[in-house]
Amino acid sequence: MQAFNRLDGLVVPLDRANVDTDAIIPKQFLKSIKRTGFGPHLFDEWRYLDHGEPGMDCARRPPNPEFNLNQSRYQGASILLARENFGCGSSREHAVWALDEFGIRCVIAPSFADIFFTNSFKSGLLPLRLPVETVDRLFKAVMAQPGYRLTVDLLAQTVLTPQGAVLGFQIDPFRKECLLNGWDDIELTLRHADEIRAYEARRRQQAPWLFS
Amino acid sequence: MAGKTLYDKLWDTHLVRTDSGGTALLYIDRHLVHEVTSPQAFEGLQLTGRRPWRLESMVAMPDHNTPTDPGFTTIADPVSRLQVETLDVNAREHGLRYFPIGDVRRGIVHVVGPEQGATLPGMTVVCGDSHTSTHGAFGALAFGIGTSEVEHVMATQCLIQKKSRAMLVRVDGRTRPGVTAKDIVLAIIGRIGTAGGTGYAIEFGGDAIRALSMEGRMTVCNMAIEAGARAGMIAVDDTTLAYIKDRPFAPQGEEWDRAVTAWRELHSDPNAEFDQVVTLDATTIPPQVTWGTSPEMVAAVGGRIPDPAQEADPVKRDGMERALRYMGLRPNMPITSIKLDRVFIGSCTNGRIEDLRAAAAVIKGRKVAPNIKQALVVPGSGLVKQQAEAEGLDRVFSAAGFEWREPGCSMCLAMNADRLLPGEHCASTSNRNFEGRQGQGGRTHLVSPAMAAAAALAGHFVDARIF
Numbered sequence: 001m002q003a004f005n006r007l008d009g010l011v012v013p014l015d016r017a018n019v020d021t022d023a024i025i026p027k028q029f030l031k032s033i034k035r036t037g038f039g040p041h042l043f044d045e046w047r048y049l050d051h052g053e054p055g056m057d058c059a060r061r062p063p064n065p066e067f068n069l070n071q072s073r074y075q076g077a078s079i080l081l082a083r084e085n086f087g088c089g090s091s092r093e094h095a096v097w098a099l100d101e102f103g104i105r106c107v108i109a110p111s112f113a114d115i116f117f118t119n120s121f122k123s124g125l126l127p128l129r130l131p132v133e134t135v136d137r138l139f140k141a142v143m144a145q146p147g148y149r150l151t152v153d154l155l156a157q158t159v160l161t162p163q164g165a166v167l168g169f170q171i172d173p174f175r176k177e178c179l180l181n182g183w184d185d186i187e188l189t190l191r192h193a194d195e196i197r198a199y200e201a202r203r204r205q206q207a208p209w210l211f212s
Numbered sequence: 213m214a215g216k217t218l219y220d221k222l223w224d225t226h227l228v229r230t231d232s233g234g235t236a237l238l239y240i241d242r243h244l245v246h247e248v249t250s251p252q253a254f255e256g257l258q259l260t261g262r263r264p265w266r267l268e269s270m271v272a273m274p275d276h277n278t279p280t281d282p283g284f285t286t287i288a289d290p291v292s293r294l295q296v297e298t299l300d301v302n303a304r305e306h307g308l309r310y311f312p313i314g315d316v317r318r319g320i321v322h323v324v325g326p327e328q329g330a331t332l333p334g335m336t337v338v339c340g341d342s343h344t345s346t347h348g349a350f351g352a353l354a355f356g357i358g359t360s361e362v363e364h365v366m367a368t369q370c371l372i373q374k375k376s377r378a379m380l381v382r383v384d385g386r387t388r389p390g391v392t393a394k395d396i397v398l399a400i401i402g403r404i405g406t407a408g409g410t411g412y413a414i415e416f417g418g419d420a421i422r423a424l425s426m427e428g429r430m431t432v433c434n435m436a437i438e439a440g441a442r443a444g445m446i447a448v449d450d451t452t453l454a455y456i457k458d459r460p461f462a463p464q465g466e467e468w469d470r471a472v473t474a475w476r477e478l479h480s481d482p483n484a485e486f487d488q489v490v491t492l493d494a495t496t497i498p499p500q501v502t503w504g505t506s507p508e509m510v511a512a513v514g515g516r517i518p519d520p521a522q523e524a525d526p527v528k529r530d531g532m533e534r535a536l537r538y539m540g541l542r543p544n545m546p547i548t549s550i551k552l553d554r555v556f557i558g559s560c561t562n563g564r565i566e567d568l569r570a571a572a573a574v575i576k577g578r579k580v581a582p583n584i585k586q587a588l589v590v591p592g593s594g595l596v597k598q599q600a601e602a603e604g605l606d607r608v609f610s611a612a613g614f615e616w617r618e619p620g621c622s623m624c625l626a627m628n629a630d631r632l633l634p635g636e637h638c639a640s641t642s643n644r645n646f647e648g649r650q651g652q653g654g655r656t657h658l659v660s661p662a663m664a665a666a667a668a669l670a671g672h673f674v675d676a677r678i679f
Contacts, residue, residue, distance in 0.1 A: 017528070020646045022644070023646065174233050186260070
């Protein structure tokens with residue numbers, strides 16, 4: 001997994017609540033058996049005016065000029081500013097892969113859906129929660145000021161605004177450690193293989209029907 | 213001292229270890245696998261030279277991409293076909309328990325798991341699919357995971373987890389005749405909102421839940437995720453045990469008796485404390501219809517589409533306005549005035565035998581309205597299909613003008629060829645009405661099987677109880 005330390009990035013706003021993973025990466029792209037190739041189809045139905053299918057050359061498709069990700073002022077953005085309940089719906093990790101491949105390394109929102117939140121950490125994408133009033137202020141600031149950037153410092157747990165305001169955020173210490181170091185979860189868990197085997201042996205005695 | 217919730221009991225019995233920060237290693241008993249979220253996980257195992265930790269925990273089948281055309285033999289879409297073939301290969305190479313295309317036991321993982329008895333009370337059940345919450349109906353801790361976690365479970369039989377908070381949703385009293393599990397859960401989502409359960413594991417209780425069949429309980433738990441909760445669950449009782457007994461994977465003989473003794477403990481203690489309690493009065497719940505693009509945008513069939521102008525919260529108001537534009541609907545329209553183009557009966561929410569019986573009971577001897585371009589019935593599994601055919605339900609549907617299809621996820625998410633065209637309205641027994649969910653530009657209305665059946669006959673929404 002790629003590590004996440006400090007990110008100074010251009011911010012792109014997505015001003016709607018309950019953005020679901022079907023919208024982030026529509027189902028037709030889930031037919032892929034690979035982990036890559038999703039970036040050009042991020043928000044496919046909002047981003048293009050035609051219907052997208054796997055294998056299309058997205059450079060030749062008509063972009064939706066209304067959609068923020070297509071506007072010149074937001075090109076190269078690596079921080080997505082979003083509203084409540086971002087990433088709700090389907091468990092598809094392809095949503096995280098699409099954001100990551102597009103170049104988004106951090107999503108800031110008042111709240112995230114649980115599965116998306118968990119999935120994000122697996123690809124080194126930081127889902128960053130800030131209070132709803134703070135997010136509201138950030139939306140106003142981003143829209144008012146072209147080239148608006150934020151600096152996210154995971155170690156310090158701060159977001160620095162261009163005006164010099166320092167916004168603190170909370171993160172689970174274990175997840176923070178994994179993200180800072182880019183640790184592989186499976187590797188970490190397998191360090192406890194003996195404990196897993198001991199648990200299994202005990203459970204087989206207590207509840208053998210669970211092992212059918 | 214406070215007693216334990218059902219969630220506490222399930223959590224505690226699966227703890228392998230906990231570190232000082234509360235991060236736990238949770239043991240997983242059952243891992244259901246399908247073609248969409250597993251290929252990258254199998255590839256991950258291969259790249260790191262790892263093997264599945266406990267093969268017997270896994271049960272695999274293709275469901276999302278599979279065609280539903282009667283008697284199909286191949287998948288026309290080469291991309292879909294490759295994904296299904298990849299699961300075939302992975303199943304063969306690892307020696308998985310596998311229900312491939314052509315096996316009568318194949319179907320939607322969340323229908324097949326319980327049907328086979330592969331889902332048992334007291335288990336932890338995971339799958340790379342958010343509707344894994346379905347299995348909580350059996351007094352199990354069941355939740356959806358992403359592909360990295362799929363690989364993690366394959367490699368270690370565990371997941372790194374933090375305990376959620378516990379919510380009790382108690383539905384008191386008895387529902388009125390003709391009001392179903394789907395109406396109950398849509399009413400719950402309408403009440404607490406699509407993010408109301410975020411961070412929680414929800415236990416559903418109360419008389420109205422106790423009165424439900426296992427099929428109904430699965431419908432309720434299935435949609436816990438639409439309220440934001442990864443896991444939904446219901447305590448074990450006689451209804452649970454009667455459903456499981458003699459299923460292929462269920463324990464037999466003396467082991468069954470031992471299991472039942474253990475399963476009888478799978479309920480919240482009377483003095484258990486929940487972080488949040490929500491109560492609903494079942495007697496006041498009418499049949500429900502969603503009008504927007506989030507499952508929380510739901511109204512009574514006799515009601516009207518709400519007016520965003522009445523909503524004080526600007527973010528919510530904007531969401532409602534956007535939803536009405538997408539759906540091509542206006543504020544204050546009666547729900548019954550929504551005209552339909554297609555009807556879909558099926559999915560892991562409502563593709564079980566009881567659902568098909570409820571729909572057939574409404575349809576029997578009548579015809580689909582002329583303005584309905586297509587009405588599909590997609591059984592949740594091959595065995596559901598077989599049972600329905602033995603009861604003659606297929607003939608009821610066909611005589612009315614419905615298409616009787618092969619099992620799979622089908623138009624719930626439209627990964628296969630079954631989908632809506634832009635602008636079409638669909639009465640659907642599935643679980644999500646998101647933009648584009650059933651096909652780009654498609655407009656989904658979530659309802660119960662009886663309501664979908666009645667809507668197919670009328671050509672617009674009607675109260676199935678008086679139709």
